[in-house]
Amino acid sequence: MCLGIPGRITAITDPARLMAMAEVSGVRREVNVACVAGNDLDALVGQWALIHVGFAMSLIDEEEAAKTLEALRDLGEAQETLEQMAQSERALA
Amino acid sequence: MALRDKVVTLAHGGGGKAMRDLIAEVFTDVFQPPGSEDQARLMDEALREPGARLAFTTDSFVVTPLEFPGGDIGKIAVCGTVNDLAVGGARPLWLSAAFIIEEGCLVDTLRRIVASMAEEAEKAGVRIVTGDTKVVERGKGDGVFVTTSGIGVIPPGREIGAVQVRAGDVVLVNGVLGDHGATILAARGDLALSSDIQSDCAGLGHLMEAALAAAPGIRAARDCTRGGLASTLNEIAGEAGVAIELEETVLPLRDEVRGVCEILGLDPLYLANEGRLALFCPADQAEAALAAMRALPEGEGAVAVGRVLPAPAGRVTMRTAFGGARIVDMLVGEQLPRIC
Amino acid sequence: MKFASEFRDPVAARALLSAIAAKVDAIGATKAKPLHLMEICGGHTHSIFRYGLDKLIHEGIEFIHGPGCPVCVLPMARVDECVEIAERPGVIFTTFGDAMRVPGHKKSLMQAKADGADIRMVYSPLDALELARRNPSREVVFFGLGFETTTPSTALSIQQAAREGLTNFSVFCNHITVPEPIKALLDDPDMVLDGFIGPGHVSMVIGVHPYDFIARDYGKPLVVAGFEPIDLLQSVLMLVTQVAEGRAEVENQYARVVPEHGNPVSLSAIADVYERRPSFEWRGLGEIDASGLRIRPKYQAFDAEEKFGIGYATGRRNVPEIEGCACGSVMMGKLKPTQCPQFGKGCTPEMPLGALMVSSEGACAAYWQYGGARVAAA
Numbered sequence: 001m002c003l004g005i006p007g008r009i010t011a012i013t014d015p016a017r018l019m020a021m022a023e024v025s026g027v028r029r030e031v032n033v034a035c036v037a038g039n040d041l042d043a044l045v046g047q048w049a050l051i052h053v054g055f056a057m058s059l060i061d062e063e064e065a066a067k068t069l070e071a072l073r074d075l076g077e078a079q080e081t082l083e084q085m086a087q088s089e090r091a092l093a
Numbered sequence: 094m095a096l097r098d099k100v101v102t103l104a105h106g107g108g109g110k111a112m113r114d115l116i117a118e119v120f121t122d123v124f125q126p127p128g129s130e131d132q133a134r135l136m137d138e139a140l141r142e143p144g145a146r147l148a149f150t151t152d153s154f155v156v157t158p159l160e161f162p163g164g165d166i167g168k169i170a171v172c173g174t175v176n177d178l179a180v181g182g183a184r185p186l187w188l189s190a191a192f193i194i195e196e197g198c199l200v201d202t203l204r205r206i207v208a209s210m211a212e213e214a215e216k217a218g219v220r221i222v223t224g225d226t227k228v229v230e231r232g233k234g235d236g237v238f239v240t241t242s243g244i245g246v247i248p249p250g251r252e253i254g255a256v257q258v259r260a261g262d263v264v265l266v267n268g269v270l271g272d273h274g275a276t277i278l279a280a281r282g283d284l285a286l287s288s289d290i291q292s293d294c295a296g297l298g299h300l301m302e303a304a305l306a307a308a309p310g311i312r313a314a315r316d317c318t319r320g321g322l323a324s325t326l327n328e329i330a331g332e333a334g335v336a337i338e339l340e341e342t343v344l345p346l347r348d349e350v351r352g353v354c355e356i357l358g359l360d361p362l363y364l365a366n367e368g369r370l371a372l373f374c375p376a377d378q379a380e381a382a383l384a385a386m387r388a389l390p391e392g393e394g395a396v397a398v399g400r401v402l403p404a405p406a407g408r409v410t411m412r413t414a415f416g417g418a419r420i421v422d423m424l425v426g427e428q429l430p431r432i433c
Numbered sequence: 434m435k436f437a438s439e440f441r442d443p444v445a446a447r448a449l450l451s452a453i454a455a456k457v458d459a460i461g462a463t464k465a466k467p468l469h470l471m472e473i474c475g476g477h478t479h480s481i482f483r484y485g486l487d488k489l490i491h492e493g494i495e496f497i498h499g500p501g502c503p504v505c506v507l508p509m510a511r512v513d514e515c516v517e518i519a520e521r522p523g524v525i526f527t528t529f530g531d532a533m534r535v536p537g538h539k540k541s542l543m544q545a546k547a548d549g550a551d552i553r554m555v556y557s558p559l560d561a562l563e564l565a566r567r568n569p570s571r572e573v574v575f576f577g578l579g580f581e582t583t584t585p586s587t588a589l590s591i592q593q594a595a596r597e598g599l600t601n602f603s604v605f606c607n608h609i610t611v612p613e614p615i616k617a618l619l620d621d622p623d624m625v626l627d628g629f630i631g632p633g634h635v636s637m638v639i640g641v642h643p644y645d646f647i648a649r650d651y652g653k654p655l656v657v658a659g660f661e662p663i664d665l666l667q668s669v670l671m672l673v674t675q676v677a678e679g680r681a682e683v684e685n686q687y688a689r690v691v692p693e694h695g696n697p698v699s700l701s702a703i704a705d706v707y708e709r710r711p712s713f714e715w716r717g718l719g720e721i722d723a724s725g726l727r728i729r730p731k732y733q734a735f736d737a738e739e740k741f742g743i744g745y746a747t748g749r750r751n752v753p754e755i756e757g758c759a760c761g762s763v764m765m766g767k768l769k770p771t772q773c774p775q776f777g778k779g780c781t782p783e784m785p786l787g788a789l790m791v792s793s794e795g796a797c798a799a800y801w802q803y804g805g806a807r808v809a810a811a
Contacts, residue, residue, distance in 0.1 A: 430554060
């Protein structure tokens with residue numbers, strides 16, 4: 001369950017109520033940022049957050065995202081090598 | 094100017110002077126129907142051609158809000174009926190327009206709706222030749238309901254329809270999908286979404302003529318309104334007794350429409366359009382049809398999205414970007430926004 | 434779309450699929466004797482079908498679609514209660530679109546709306562709060578359903594309503610939790626699961642440690658997963674790797690969104706507003722200890738159960754479900770949707786008998802919509 005999508009926080013709209021504008025592919029919606037607000041609200045602007053039912057629930061860790069993608073690239077290369085090895089084995093057999 | 098009221102009241106539906114003033118100033122002064130009889134008396138040279146046939150269609154229009162980015166209920170009412178004629182191969186000629194107006198509707202709103210109908214009719218080359226108004230009590234309507242009927246002429250020898258569709262045909266669309274549906278969802282305001290998307294609402298008469306001139310072998314066309322491309326293709330597949338396979342990677346979708354769909358958990362294939370059609374033509378004429386459509390603003394984004402397969406009859410599938418396949422079924426009810 | 438399209442890359446998918454295949458072959462799992470992996474979350478079920486992963490993956494992997502769709506596990510009696518509240522004079526009943534079509538004994542919320550109840554679909558509990566501000570003479574009730582992902586949003590909305598002193602806003606709380614039903618599934622003697630794909634968005638709230646018991650006490654691996662196809666495939670690879678190496682651990686594939694210890698603000702809002710019910714009824718699974726939440730007495734002014742005298746606390750429960758509906762067995766992985774005697778016959782998306790056919794995340798609706806059954810038969 002739980003439809004959640006990455007959105008970028010573009011502005012703080014109501015500091016008292018912890019509301020900010022989030023943008024998903026050019027579509028804007030005001031969201032509550034209580035769950036991700038540290039001491040400095042303005043620091044949120046420009047950050048990516050996971051949005052669910054009008055709430056920014058978790059900040060997206062860009063470093064972790066990059067790590068995951070890198071692991072995938074490594075796997076892709078490893079698989080390619082394996083397949084090449086299998087091919088040359090077949091050729092030799 | 095005899096009409097001083099800013100708001101429509103039941104008096105404007107009562108048959109007296111108030112009604113005549115409303116009809117004269119808001120409607121007939123703009124539409125300028127021929128003659129003042131209750132019937133329009135019509136003649137067109139196209140009707141004299143031996144083998145020419147009349148095409149006749151009707152459609153009712155309800156939309157909230159009445160005005161939205163890229164159009165209003167009047168524009169939809171003209172385009173919708175023009176398109177129903179055009180996709181059947183008819184050249185649209187005349188429209189009727191009937192209005193059910195809710196007490197409390199602003200006269201200025203009506204004027205804007207009527208103005209955009211007149212503008213759209215002129216673009217499409219049709220005349221609004223007869224009409225009617227009724228006023229209902231507040232709470233018994235939704236601002237304005239509009240019903241338009243249209244008459245067009247199908248030239249001799251032109252035979253297009255779902256039953257003509259054959260395996261091997263290519264499916265074309267004339268542009269990005271779902272803009273209208275996404276615009277209306279955002280414009281309603283209860284989901285508090287905002288974006289710069291505009292409705293795709295457009296008349297497609299000229300586009301159809303251009304496509305038919307370039308690709309005379311066109312088998313069928315259908316406008317993708319309620320229920321979106323998915324529903325249209327299911328209808329055609331069912332009527333033609335063929336299967337249709339879509340290619341996910343080439344589906345034309347605007348980023349914002351994808352965004353609205355991601356946020357609300359909707360499938361863009363089912364979002365409504367008001368200026369998009371699916372066109373079926375033999376593979377060897379697809380490029381010609383595409384080029385002809387792309388030469389017009391309402392066909393700028395024309396692209397091939399799928400092909401017709403012999404079987405199983407009535408089935409629409411989509412090849413996903415992953416090389417998998419999934420069934421694209423008819424929608425059961427309306428698509429509802431979801432959280433999970 | 435950033436952080437989404439990168440995780441839909443077909444090239445990466447191919448590499449993952451062949452890596453999975455190699456591991457599955459090494460383990461010796463086959464179509465006849467597959468590894469049973471349960472995706473707990475309905476969102477994962479939806480992704481699996483949307484991208485056709487069930488057909489692309491090695492046939493030695495069988496996905497079992499778990500109970501993580503809040504609409505699917507909602508008993509009919511709860512829907513009846515929603516209708517009862519919605520039909521009270523002066524009430525504006527607000528809900529996520531998901532709940533609109535779920536059948537009650539007499540009617541769904543959709544049908545109640547047609548009968549004249551003022552029922553409105555909203556995207557967020559914040560929208561319900563705004564309706565309450567704008568309609569001070571009406572009682573605005575929000576239907577709080579969903580797992581830990583959604584619970585913070587209603588908790589924060591109740592806190593906000595309390596701060597503003599709103600007196601016409603209440604939540605009909607039917608929130609439920611993930612770990613308890615998993616324990617119930619694992620305790621079932623007929624259950625044969627080899628591992629779990631853990632719910633990514635629930636976990637961004639509660640963190641990864643609430644699942645520790647699954648690895649520690651039951652010896653089953655769990656990988657918390659994201660919702661894009663690459664996320665799912667990578668999680669499956671992590672699971673089969675654990676199986677191949679004889680490990681059973683809780684791992685986190687979705688670290689870009691899920692912090693190890695969850696979200697402290699969300700957790701403290703939940704703890705402030707809600708407390709556990711002794712037990713809660715799940716459709717198809719029955720009563721499960723400590724698996725549901727209710728509003729604490731200090732916020733009872735915002736508790737629709739208190740305001741209307743309706744709901745779980747009032748003792749009217751266990752209205753029998755429709756006969757012949759096998760949703761429970763499907764959810765436990767004992768039956769595939771197509772093995773239910775009602776699938777496609779008495780139960781279709783047009784006329785759903787069971788909840789799994791209602792929600793687009795329900796395993797049966799997904800089978801139907803994406804043609805799991807019909808494609809296989811073609």
